[in-house]
Amino acid sequence: MSFQDKDIQCSECKTSFTFTAKEQEFFASKGYTNEPKRCPACRQTRKADGGDRQGPRKMVAAVCAECGQATEVPFQPREDRPVYCITCYAKTKLGKSR
Ligand SMILES: [Zn+2]
Ligand SMILES: [Zn+2]
Structure with missing residues (x-):
């Protein structure tokens, strides 16, 4: 060929x-x-x-709506949506599934 x-x-x-x-x-x-x-x-x-990745994620500083601790989220937080730290996020997820 x-x-x-x-x-x-x-x-x-x-x-x-x-x-x-x-x-x-x-x-x-x-x-x-x-x-x-x-x-x-x-x-x-x-x-x-770095290949097919979508590029580095920008972490945005935020305050957890549950415990008030400073945290970082990989998205721009919206005012009408509470932001949770990893610990509280896991908790709310568990709570919702019940
Ligand atoms: Zn090209
Ligand atoms: Zn929290």
């Missing part, structure tokens, strides 16, 4: 890039059957970001 250069559109930045015959050969030798979905630049960026 011979390989030919192929133009693919990057699913990330929508730029088209060339999936070269050499790369295809390399892919095949590795046993990959899927074509790359992203251009080399985007692949690099993702690698630098």
Whole structure:
């Protein structure tokens, strides 16, 4: 089987890039059957970001509505929603399931 250069559109930045015959050969030798979905630049960026993770989570300082202790939550707390520390969160969860 011979390989030919192929133009693919990057699913990330929508730029088209060339999936070269050499790369295809390399892919095949590795046993990959899927074509790359992203251009080399985007692949690099993702690698630098740590793969497919959604990026580092920003922790927001908050005060637990139950015990009043300072805590950190991985989301922006909303005013109409109480924020709990891990301990109280576990408690409220248990309470609700009853
Ligand atoms: Zn790209
Ligand atoms: Zn608490």
